[in-house]
Amino acid sequence: MSRRDLTLHLGLVAVLFLLHFILPAYHHGVLARIMVMAVYAIGYNIAFGYTGLLSLGHAMFFGAGLYGMGLAGLHYGVPAFPAFLIGTACGAALAFVVGLLALRTEGVSFMIVTLMFSQVAYLALLYFGAFTHGDDGFVVPDASRTLMGLSLSDEGTRYLVAWVLFSGALLGSLWLIRQPFGRVLIALRENEERARLLGYDTKRRKLAALVISGAVSAASGAAYAALFGYVGATFAGVQYSIFALLWVLLGGAGTVLGPFVGTLFMFYLIDLATGLTDAYMLIAGVALVGLTLFAPQGIVGELRRRFWKDLP
Amino acid sequence: MDFGPYLMLAMLEGAVLAAVLALMASGLSLVFGVMRVVNVAHGEFYMLGAVVAWAVTTLLGAGPVLNFVAALIVAPLVVGAMAAAADMVILKRLNYDPERTIVATIGLLYILQQLTLMTYGADARPVVAPFNERIALPWVEWGDKGLSFYFPWGLSTTSYKLFVIAAAVVLIAALKLFMAKTRAGLIMRATQGDREMATAFGVPVERVYALVFGGGAALAALAGVLIVPIQQAHYLMGGDALLLSFIVVIIGGLGSLSGTIVAAILIGLSDGIISVFFTPTLAKMIATLAVALVLVFRPQGLFGGTSR
Amino acid sequence: MTAILSTSGLGKRFDGLRANHDIDFALAPGEIHALIGPNGAGKTTFVSMLIGRLAPSEGTIRFDGRDVTRMPAHRRVALGMAYTFQITSVFGRLSCAENVALAARGRDADVQRALERVGLAERAAEIAGDLSYGHQRLLEIAMGLAQRPRLLILDEPTQGLAESEVAAFKQLIRALVPDTTILLIEHNMSVVMELADRITVLNFGEVLAQGTPAQIHDNPAVQAAYLGTGGQDAED
Numbered sequence: 001m002s003r004r005d006l007t008l009h010l011g012l013v014a015v016l017f018l019l020h021f022i023l024p025a026y027h028h029g030v031l032a033r034i035m036v037m038a039v040y041a042i043g044y045n046i047a048f049g050y051t052g053l054l055s056l057g058h059a060m061f062f063g064a065g066l067y068g069m070g071l072a073g074l075h076y077g078v079p080a081f082p083a084f085l086i087g088t089a090c091g092a093a094l095a096f097v098v099g100l101l102a103l104r105t106e107g108v109s110f111m112i113v114t115l116m117f118s119q120v121a122y123l124a125l126l127y128f129g130a131f132t133h134g135d136d137g138f139v140v141p142d143a144s145r146t147l148m149g150l151s152l153s154d155e156g157t158r159y160l161v162a163w164v165l166f167s168g169a170l171l172g173s174l175w176l177i178r179q180p181f182g183r184v185l186i187a188l189r190e191n192e193e194r195a196r197l198l199g200y201d202t203k204r205r206k207l208a209a210l211v212i213s214g215a216v217s218a219a220s221g222a223a224y225a226a227l228f229g230y231v232g233a234t235f236a237g238v239q240y241s242i243f244a245l246l247w248v249l250l251g252g253a254g255t256v257l258g259p260f261v262g263t264l265f266m267f268y269l270i271d272l273a274t275g276l277t278d279a280y281m282l283i284a285g286v287a288l289v290g291l292t293l294f295a296p297q298g299i300v301g302e303l304r305r306r307f308w309k310d311l312p
Numbered sequence: 313m314d315f316g317p318y319l320m321l322a323m324l325e326g327a328v329l330a331a332v333l334a335l336m337a338s339g340l341s342l343v344f345g346v347m348r349v350v351n352v353a354h355g356e357f358y359m360l361g362a363v364v365a366w367a368v369t370t371l372l373g374a375g376p377v378l379n380f381v382a383a384l385i386v387a388p389l390v391v392g393a394m395a396a397a398a399d400m401v402i403l404k405r406l407n408y409d410p411e412r413t414i415v416a417t418i419g420l421l422y423i424l425q426q427l428t429l430m431t432y433g434a435d436a437r438p439v440v441a442p443f444n445e446r447i448a449l450p451w452v453e454w455g456d457k458g459l460s461f462y463f464p465w466g467l468s469t470t471s472y473k474l475f476v477i478a479a480a481v482v483l484i485a486a487l488k489l490f491m492a493k494t495r496a497g498l499i500m501r502a503t504q505g506d507r508e509m510a511t512a513f514g515v516p517v518e519r520v521y522a523l524v525f526g527g528g529a530a531l532a533a534l535a536g537v538l539i540v541p542i543q544q545a546h547y548l549m550g551g552d553a554l555l556l557s558f559i560v561v562i563i564g565g566l567g568s569l570s571g572t573i574v575a576a577i578l579i580g581l582s583d584g585i586i587s588v589f590f591t592p593t594l595a596k597m598i599a600t601l602a603v604a605l606v607l608v609f610r611p612q613g614l615f616g617g618t619s620r
Numbered sequence: 621m622t623a624i625l626s627t628s629g630l631g632k633r634f635d636g637l638r639a640n641h642d643i644d645f646a647l648a649p650g651e652i653h654a655l656i657g658p659n660g661a662g663k664t665t666f667v668s669m670l671i672g673r674l675a676p677s678e679g680t681i682r683f684d685g686r687d688v689t690r691m692p693a694h695r696r697v698a699l700g701m702a703y704t705f706q707i708t709s710v711f712g713r714l715s716c717a718e719n720v721a722l723a724a725r726g727r728d729a730d731v732q733r734a735l736e737r738v739g740l741a742e743r744a745a746e747i748a749g750d751l752s753y754g755h756q757r758l759l760e761i762a763m764g765l766a767q768r769p770r771l772l773i774l775d776e777p778t779q780g781l782a783e784s785e786v787a788a789f790k791q792l793i794r795a796l797v798p799d800t801t802i803l804l805i806e807h808n809m810s811v812v813m814e815l816a817d818r819i820t821v822l823n824f825g826e827v828l829a830q831g832t833p834a835q836i837h838d839n840p841a842v843q844a845a846y847l848g849t850g851g852q853d854a855e856d
């Protein structure tokens with residue numbers, strides 16, 4: 001790993017830490033939320049950006065983390081950290097099962113199959129409403145929102161916990177793609193057939209990538225439940241699968257910084273738009289079409305193309 | 313009502329759904345068959361068909377029959393033209409790359425849906441059916457006095473629902489004839505799957521694609537016009553319709569028109585019957601899961617051949 | 621002498637179309653064996669079945685004494701087979717060294733050696749997608765070498781190489797035997813005639829002739845096949 005890469009990513013982490021002390025309350029809160037959601041985007045990027053698995057169903061993994069954490073707290077009084085681990089494990093397990101089935105397909109079929117599995121998961125949340133509180137959602141009990149005696153509903157604690165999670169995910173993904181395993185994932189994206197004929201069991205590698213991706217996405221969902229205290233089926237709906245795709249496309253698929261940059265941009269864009277209209281998804285639609293047409297590389301991808309060739 | 317007449321009622325409702333679904337799904341299937349792209353915005357064209365029908369009847373303000381006839385003509389033309397424009401402005405520039413096209417049509421989906429919300433609003437609005445006589449249906453039963461013939465209470469349909477079924481049959485037959493017998497149909501089939509070959513033989517591929525994409529959307533819009541007297545126009549109505557069309561097209565075998573029609577009848581009828589026994593959520597859940605598994609284990613569809 | 625790789629009755633049909641039919645074939649350990657034939661003769665179909673990209677419709681494949689007919693490609697590679705693509709398919713977004721490292725699977729010493737052998741050592745850090753076509757072909761071969769295969773299948777390796785690069789290629793291949801057995805699909809007849817110990821000619825998906833370069837050169841059936849269906853293939 002070049003020193004320059006490491007400096008850049010550590011720099012971002014440091015800046016986000018400093019912002020904790022200087023940001024006004026509103027932006028401080030927004031940024032905490034962005035960091036948590038950026039972890040979701042980082043998870044999605046491992047599948048889509050690095051491995052080339054274009055999933056349209058990642059909301060089910062985010063939802064698995066959200067509900068795994070929230071329901072463990074609601075029904076069984078599990079404390080925050082174990083509940084977070086339960087949520088993450090739920091996402092990994094779901095990704096494993098979905099991967100076993102969906103990875104028998106590829107390309108367009110893979111997109112539709114993941115979309116459908118995610119829809120089944122969403123409908124299941126509604127159908128088993130007696131247990132999951134379906135459409136209304138529920139509030140995570142305070143007992144499960146306390147970490148080492150600190151309340152996660154406190155603004156400052158929330159920001160710092162989100163920062164720790166985000167830093168871990170960012171540096172973790174940087175480390176991962178620098179590993180031989182990460183290189184193989186890129187090889188799968190670039191040319192799966194070639195990778196297979198170099199002796200790699202491509203199905204197993206893709207499954208592993210999807211499980212890691214699902215686990216990171218679920219960690220984001222679980223953290224969201226713990227930090228913001230609300231769990232609802234909307235988060236597992238199609239829209240949230242599309243959001244992950246949008247954030248990653250906007251920031252730059254297959255770049256370590258892209259997911260954060262895309263999430264940051266989109267959050268503030270929608271934040272501005274909701275002041276003008278209820279139809280903020282219009283912005284998402286226009287952005288999707290515009291990106292595929294004019295900037296398929298995304299923001300960080302364009303930077304890499306122009307200025308920084310070996311940016312990870 | 314006894315179980316027998318009740319089941320028949322469910323099947324009649326199912327037949328209406330099957331008719332509308334067959335129409336809509338053949339649009340999706342046509343686009344996939346010729347252009348090899350999946351149009352995720354297809355449900356929104358269906359929704360726009362219904363909304364345009366409402367707009368036409370409201371603006372025209374003539375009698376129900378004239379209003380409806382106008383809607384039946386205007387909606388597919390307007391929606392088809394929009395889709396053809398989208399094809400030329402967006403999809404053509406993506407070179408019809410399958411994955412990027414899906415992402416772009418997802419964007420299109422939200423654009424159309426949200427623009428409708430901003431202009432038409434969030435209310436569901438009805439369109440008056442051109443005719444709507446209630447038709448009581450007879451039922452036969454083997455009783456103690458031999459074969460008896462009676463009209464059970466509640467077993468009825470409307471003339472409009474029968475019209476929807478008939479209209480769908482006629483339109484789909486026309487579409488099949490068009491594809492099989494006309495020069496334009498031949499060109500479309502020639503373009504199927506092999507763009508370079510078709511170009512080499514002088515087929516104006518770009519124009520054919522715009523027409524096919526527009527035509528597919530027009531079929532969805534027609535389905536939307538037909539359904540709106542029964543179901544009301546709403547800006548979110550495209551989602552479920554899209555899901556059902558996907559189900560139909562996948563089960564029928566991607567790109568196969570005949571398979572699509574068989575699957576539409578199967579899904580439409582079984583949806584009517586399933587909804588008798590299950591809650592809608594459970595029914596949707598099982599159907600979606602089943603179709604995902606079909607794609608995983610039998611990608612050529614249940615009725616398709618071996619070609620992919 | 622037992623063959624390192626052999627097929628018996630191997631065949632492949634695509635929707636009723638017979639691409640390969642009843643091919644009996646054997647590779648002796650350490651030989652350089654060329655596979656030639658007019659365009660569309662089924663050469664790529666045949667080697668695709670050998671490496672496991674296509675499943676045969678009938679017949680069996682044995683490698684190193686084991687039946688590998690149903691074995692997935694990646695496991696055949698693990699047994700010591702390697703295949704370089706006809707259409708250049710290096711990983712365009714990775715550097716040359718990273719490409720070769722993927723093939724070497726952690727044997728770092730092999731990466732540098734393979735790059736040196738094809739003459740790309742100075743370009744190790746360059747992004748593969750930025751290389752010239754000829755260099756990408758060489759990188760492809762370097763990846764094959766780095767796998768340290770016992771059987772290396774080369775699908776038209778000299779296509780697009782300059783005259784001097786072809787000469788270097790010939791030298792490179794000669795240096796690989798007898799440790800590595802070579803199966804070479806090649807259109808360049810001078811390469812075939814100079815390198816090959818034995819030649820197999822495919823025509824219409826069947827074995828037309830087999831023998832030494834001299835025997836093949838004088839075989840009237842081979843001459844007829846080439847003249848009948850595009851003799852220029854044999855020349856360039």
